[in-house]
Ligand SMILES: Nc1ncnc2c1ncn2[C@@H]1O[C@H](COP(=O)(O)OP(=O)(O)O)[C@@H](O)[C@H]1O
């Protein structure tokens with residue numbers, strides 16, 4: 553799958569937060585995609601129409617930016633372009649929670665990627681969320697079915713184990729390294745990596761492949777860099793180097809088929 557991404561070099565339009573813009577752009581260039589950050593209401597419709605995927609990330613949201621996200625989202629929907637929503641910090645403030653829910657009401661989202669605290673809050677499942685980091689000790693695997701039942705949008709809930717869910721399947725992926733939690737933007741970059749893969753193939757397996765690819769890159773990065781600063785750079789280097797064969801060989805993925813009624 554990563555080889556198809558590198559071949560296609562998908563244009564990934566981002567409306568994203570101010571903290572992670574540079575890191576995200578570098579991460580996408582490193583893996584072989586083409587990022588563009590375009591936020592102005594006056595241009596997002598045009599940009600989303602030509603892009604191969606759209607990322608809506610509410611990390612440093614403003615009222616005007618949410619308007620731009622809805623304009624871009626509707627344009628992407630008209631073009632059949634996949635959209636990933638990163639609900640950064642949902643649950644921490646009511647503005648974040650209400651804005652993310654408004655986006656979900658007005659735009660068809662192909663995948664929500666967030667930590668367990670964010671996804672639970674978005675679904676209205678009670679949890680304690682502070683800032684933009686996940687709630688402590690929350691089991692994403694247990695949360696996934698309940699949250700999917702409520703939100704009815706494919707989910708990637710990340711943490712020590714990542715869980716992806718749609719109508720048909722639930723998948724867990726246990727690649728990655730805790731060092732990812734020491735670098736700001738590691739979740740945001742993953743959302744953009746998923747969007748790059750969905751630009752090539754709009755399936756849950758494609759998103760799972762993106763999560764595995766990213767986790768393997770992080771594992772290799774920690775072999776070279778034991779501290780956060782070096783790790784951030786090593787991660788970019790590994791996103792450039794990990795191959796499709798590496799993913800096939802090292803992905804730790806388990807699948808569970810979902811029959812009728814299993815979500816309940
Ligand atoms: N304890 C952990 N061990 C290994 N990987 C982790 C751990 N916590 C998070 N990750 C990985 O870090 C990346 C970002 O996930 P997460 O920290 O949940 O996002 P966010 O930064 O949005 O809170 C994902 O690839 C996830 O698998």
Ligand SMILES: Cc1ncsc1CCOP(=O)(O)O
Pocket residue numbers: 569571572611612640684735736737738739740741
């Ligand atoms: C620290 C911070 N504050 C607002 S957005 C942001 C970045 C969050 O990035 P991530 O969720 O990927 O760690």
Ligand SMILES: [Mg+2]
Pocket residue numbers: 640641666667684739740
């Ligand atoms: Mg995040």
